[in-house]
Amino acid sequence: MLLDHDPAYAFMPYPAVPVPHAPTGPLSGLTFAAKDLFDVAGYPTSAGSPHLLALSGIKTRTAPTVQRLLDAGARLVGKTITDELAFSMSGKNAHFGTPVNGGAPDRIPGGSSSGSAAAVSNGLCDFALGTDTGGSVRAPANHCGLFGIRPTHGRVSLELCHDLAPSFDTCGYFTRDGATFERVGRVLLGDDATPLPQAPRVLLARDAFGLLQAEVREALAPALRRTQAVLGEAREVEVATEGFTTLYWAMRYIQSREAWTVDGPLIERYRLPLGPGVADRFAFSKAVTDAQVAEARVIRAAFRKRFGALLDGAVLILPTMPDIAPLLSESDEALNDYRNNALNLLCLSVLSGLPQVSIPLASRSGAPLGLSLMGPAGSDLSLVTLARRIAESA
Structure with a gap:
């Protein structure tokens, strides 16, 4: 670490080793x-x-x-x-x-x-x-x-x-x-391979917002109005016609199989003492079957095709997470429940491979709450630019 202090306990406490950087450039001073x-x-x-x-x-x-x-x-x-x-x-x-x-x-x-x-x-x-x-x-x-x-x-x-x-x-x-x-x-990110059109279609993920509690939807309402004031009125759509549960399990089975392929040999060779939650997820990963993975990949392929067509030339508005961050005092069981609920929203970008930006536009109970935009593959910088415009709008 090259800082004098770390009051946030954010950094690994490695001995300070200077890392050379260019004296000038587009990120100079940052x-x-x-x-x-x-x-x-x-x-x-x-x-x-x-x-x-x-x-x-x-x-x-x-x-x-x-x-x-x-x-x-x-x-x-x-x-x-x-x-x-x-x-x-x-x-x-x-x-x-x-x-x-x-x-x-x-x-x-x-x-x-x-x-x-x-x-x-x-x-x-x-x-x-x-x-x-x-x-x-x-x-x-x-x-x-x-x-x-x-x-x-x-x-x-x-x-x-x-x-x-x-x-x-x-x-x-x-x-x-x-x-x-x-x-x-x-x-x-560099220049977009597929920039968004000057006036993209604007969609709102009705079923994704339907997963939220009423108080969360209420907290996001001003941010939603602000976003549509910049982008234009959104047309409501159903984004998970397969069902969020189906998409959740498709993501989880594929992720688990790949995670075990990457880290399983290391975990078994050294008998790693994994922390709470992580140990459970790797135990689940080890038990995932070939049949579960094969079915999940079929679901992913069909979802990518359908969802990619839906977002062609469009911007989708959706909640980033189901709510504000849980308290530090919450139990491991409560945190795992929150995680599983969140994956219903998060899996859309994961399974489709499409970009998503989260914008800090709202709050609830004194804690931050984000609103997200998604777009077609390769529209990343366009989404970043839109996020800035929305955040800076009156």
């Missing part, structure tokens, strides 16, 4: 952090696990995505805590602790990019890299009151980054303000 899944020369990579940290050694190469930001003039200030093996959504790491949610300190920061979200929300850096497999950028963005993006799958390189479920893994980032969100996006 500081950033990288989730401790990305390799950075001079540092180890723990992936949130003491055993992986012990096995890591000091890396001699820097992940291309991190290097891209350094070459653009941004200065790296450290590597941030991640949930164990990135297979959680609470932000609580049984080995390295829980970073502080800068938007609601009495609530969980959200994971697995918890340290990155904590670093940005507490003002310790201007932006931070995270990864989003099942929601690990979008959930912390919602919880901590940040802009966040899950890009089109494959849009941003994950070379020299520890995998979780490769067909779902993406690299996103957090910022506190729309101007920085767009500035970083122009470097990290």
Whole structure:
């Protein structure tokens, strides 16, 4: 860590090793952090696990995505805590602790990019890299009151980054303000392969909003009006005609099989003492059958085709999460229930591979609450620009 202090407990306490960056560039003057899944020369990579940290050694190469930001003039200030093996959504790491949610300190920061979200929300850096497999950028963005993006799958390189479920893994980032969100996006995302049209169709995910409690819908109502004032009146659509339960299980079976393929051999070889929740998810992953995975992949393929056609030339408005962040005092069972409810919303982007941005537009009970936009594959920067416009609108 290259900061003098870390009141948010967001960073891994590695010895400070300066990381060279370009003296000038489009991100000159900005500081950033990288989730401790990305390799950075001079540092180890723990992936949130003491055993992986012990096995890591000091890396001699820097992940291309991190290097891209350094070459653009941004200065790296450290590597941030991640949930164990990135297979959680609470932000609580049984080995390295829980970073502080800068938007609601009495609530969980959200994971697995918890340290990155904590670093940005507490003002310790201007932006931070995270990864989003099942929601690990979008959930912390919602919880901590940040802009966040899950890009089109494959849009941003994950070379020299520890995998979780490769067909779902993406690299996103957090910022506190729309101007920085767009500035970083122009470097990290590059030009859109499929820019949104000047006047895209505007859709509203009626069934997704129907999953929310009345008080959450009420809290989001002003943000929804503000969004439609910028984008235009939205047409209500059903986005999960297969049923959210069907999509939830398709995502979970595929993610679990891939997570066990990536980390299972390591877990069994070293008998890793996994933390609460994480141990249960890997036990479930080991038991997933070939038949369950095969059926899930058929469901994913059909959903991608249908959902991609629905969003062709369109922007979809939907809730980021089912509610504000749970309190830190909630039980593990309550946190797991919240996670499962959240995956009903989060699975849309995951299964389709389409980009989603979360915008910090609302609050409830004094805690942040996000609203999301989704668009066609390759429309990432267009969504980032729209997010800025909406956030800055009167």
